[in-house]
Amino acid sequence: MANSKYEYVKSFESEDEVMLPNLILVRIDGRDFSRFSQVHEFEKPNDEAALNLMNSCSAALLEEFPDIIFAYGYSDEYSFVFKKTSRFYQRRASKILSLVASFFAAVYVTKWKEFFPQRKLEYAPSFTSQVVSCASPEVLQAYLAWRQQDCHANNQYETCFWMLVKSGKTITETQELLKDTQKQQKNELLFQKFGINYKTLPELFRQGSCLFKTKEREELLQKRGEELLKTREEC
Ligand code: ATP
Ligand code: ATP
Ligand code: MG
Numbered sequence: 004m005a006n007s008k009y010e011y012v013k014s015f016e017s018e019d020e021v022m023l024p025n026l027i028l029v030r031i032d033g034r035d036f037s038r039f040s041q042v043h044e045f046e047k048p049n050d051e052a053a054l055n056l057m058n059s060c061s062a063a064l065l066e067e068f069p070d071i072i073f074a075y076g077y078s079d080e081y082s083f084v085f086k087k088t089s090r091f092y093q094r095r096a097s098k099i100l101s102l103v104a105s106f107f108a109a110v111y112v113t114k115w116k117e118f119f120p121q122r123k124l125e126y127a128p129s130f131t132s133q134v135v136s137c138a139s140p141e142v143l144q145a146y147l148a149w150r151q152q153d154c155h156a157n158n159q160y161e162t163c164f165w166m167l168v169k170s171g172k173t174i175t176e177t178q179e180l181l182k183d184t185q186k187q188q189k190n191e192l193l194f195q196k197f198g199i200n201y202k203t204l205p206e207l208f209r210q211g212s213c214l215f216k217t218k219e220r221e222e223l224l225q226k227r228g229e230e231l232l233k234t235r236e237e238c
């Protein structure tokens with residue numbers, strides 16, 4: 004109801020526009036996926052089907068929201084970068100992050116069967132999401148390097164952890180063994196104990212995944228948007 008006497012409450016809404024020229028970036032992360040991966044019997048340390056499902060959801064997100072031009076993710080997280088000039092939802096952080104997380108979760112559930120045809124989805128997964136306002140391309144670059152470093156460090160730890168547990172060590176013993184170990188020591192442990200050369204493990208596990216729109220594809224989507232607008236106007 005426009006101009007109602009109650010409308011003043013609108014002024015209590017928080018102002019959360021991501022100001023230009025900052026870049027809008029959204030990161031989603033699965034809520035308690037330690038449990039979710041256990042309940043759904045994900046292969047440890049890396050369940051390939053689960054990673055492919057995450058990647059497929061991100062591809063669907065890029066399709067749904069033309070302003071997202073780049074995505075990077077691993078494990079239960081994904082970061083989405085919007086184009087510089089985006090005016091999506093007046094650049095309001097809460098609108099954008101809620102849309103991204105809810106759409107991602109909905110697609111995750113919809114696509115579950117495609118990636119886990121034999122496994123029942125036991126409960127609805129949910130994702131937290133936050134907006135990171137990137138002041139410059141350099142900040143974006145540092146952000147992505149940070150996430151990729153996290154992917155690498157986590158994966159190296161988890162690979163050692165699960166190899167030791169699978170070889171018969173208890174969880175406490177394994178944690179104790181890995182405590183304070185450096186990158187090089189973990190590589191040596193994997194090689195000496197299990198004959199694994201860490202560098203030869205799949206890139207999907209070691210480095211994560213990225214998706215981006217090529218210029219042509221962006222133009223195509225833009226065109227499609229224009230056509231949609233035209234048909235709307237004609238209606
Ligand atoms: P939070 O709610 O704080 O995010 P979390 O349990 O999700 O808690 P994360 O740090 O996000 O904690 O870690 C995600 C966990 O999900 C990993 O530790 C890993 O055990 C599990 N996981 C996610 N994806 C996979 C996968 N593809 N294969 C195996 N395990 C996975
Ligand atoms: P926006 O993305 O801006 O919210 P919207 O189309 O969702 O766009 P709303 O103002 O939220 O716009 O209105 C929701 C619309 O959804 C209503 O106009 C109505 O047509 C439809 N709708 C929602 N729930 C029902 C329902 N239970 N039965 C019939 N129609 C519904
Ligand atoms: Mg998580």
Ligand code: MG
Pocket residue numbers: 032033078079080
């Ligand atoms: Mg995570």
Ligand code: MG
Pocket residue numbers: none
């Ligand atoms: Mg609505």
